[in-house]
Amino acid sequence: MSEYAIQAKGLSKHFGDLKAIDNLDISVEKSRIYGFLGPNGCGKTTAIRMLTGLLTPTSGEIEVLGLRLPQEAEKLRLKIGYMTQRFSLYNDLTVKENLQFISKIYGITGTQQKKRIDELLSIYGLNHKQTQFAGSMSGGQRQRLALAAATLHKPELLFLDEPTSAVDPENRREFWEQLFDLCDQGTSVLVSTHYMDEAERCHKLAILEDGVKRADGTPAELMDNMAVHVIEIEASELRELKQQLIQLPEVITASQLGARLRVLIKNTVNDPIGFIALHSNIGKQALNLVRPSLEDVFVTCTGNSRQ
Numbered sequence: 001m002s003e004y005a006i007q008a009k010g011l012s013k014h015f016g017d018l019k020a021i022d023n024l025d026i027s028v029e030k031s032r033i034y035g036f037l038g039p040n041g042c043g044k045t046t047a048i049r050m051l052t053g054l055l056t057p058t059s060g061e062i063e064v065l066g067l068r069l070p071q072e073a074e075k076l077r078l079k080i081g082y083m084t085q086r087f088s089l090y091n092d093l094t095v096k097e098n099l100q101f102i103s104k105i106y107g108i109t110g111t112q113q114k115k116r117i118d119e120l121l122s123i124y125g126l127n128h129k130q131t132q133f134a135g136s137m138s139g140g141q142r143q144r145l146a147l148a149a150a151t152l153h154k155p156e157l158l159f160l161d162e163p164t165s166a167v168d169p170e171n172r173r174e175f176w177e178q179l180f181d182l183c184d185q186g187t188s189v190l191v192s193t194h195y196m197d198e199a200e201r202c203h204k205l206a207i208l209e210d211g212v213k214r215a216d217g218t219p220a221e222l223m224d225n226m227a228v229h230v231i232e233i234e235a236s237e238l239r240e241l242k243q244q245l246i247q248l249p250e251v252i253t254a255s256q257l258g259a260r261l262r263v264l265i266k267n268t269v270n271d272p273i274g275f276i277a278l279h280s281n282i283g284k285q286a287l288n289l290v291r292p293s294l295e296d297v298f299v300t301c302t303g304n305s306r307q
């Protein structure tokens, strides 16, 4: 038995001249949460659709839960859950009716259906909402209903495409707690996001840009292996200072965070604090060498740095 829920090698999808996914290699371990982090249009949905067997790759090899895709896609259908970017349930059915409808699709009927729906209503805090129309629920409640529907048949592997783009931070945090519960019970999860805080919660992630994987690893590995120094500067006139510093070829990017300027400097510079002090009128006491964040990793390994 493979330790991997998903393995893909040399995966590509071309739409005409556009390489939506270009030569992607990924390995997703079982009972873990793996993230695709990247901006809109970088190919996250295209990659997920190929890994679910819904889209045929232009080239490459895919094995999901021991099944080869796209050849064995039909056998995979009952083993996976897929929560798409858009709410795909029925707005004019109630919460309970939606779950009953999905149950029937999976062949879950009678007392088994009632038991499973009651269980899901309780897990996802929807007990008192069961007679409410899905269309009248809040963003957070809809996401919980969509997750309940995607996990109704207890899939071994769950695909979530930007699941929390329409929910507030509190609901997002709760949603992730539920993902970790699923993971604890043995479910493997592949989730796409463009939020750094969400990506940081994943066991492992791949950073995608223009269909290409720019980096992958655990969030800690990605941050530790960054070939840059990060300096935070506390000073006045930060807008001016930023303009001055980003002219230097050794400076990768500089971005303001409230009263501080966060500057990423190539690690070919041996003494980053001395370097900033030399190229500005800021004293060394206002400069701090800090730990890179995932956002620093993202701007360094994608083309989003110079602004």
Ligand SMILES: Nc1ncnc2c1ncn2[C@@H]1O[C@H](COP(=O)(O)OP(=O)(O)OP(=O)(O)O)[C@@H](O)[C@H]1O
Binding pocket: 015, 018, 020, 038, 039, 040, 041, 042, 043, 044, 045, 046, 047, 085, 162
């Ligand atoms: N069926 C299609 N035909 C032509 N181009 C497509 C098709 N599907 C996706 N694309 C293009 O492929 C690229 C990747 O799209 P994709 O939806 O996978 O990105 P994404 O990272 O999921 O972005 P978003 O979060 O905005 O959905 C985009 O340039 C998109 O326009």
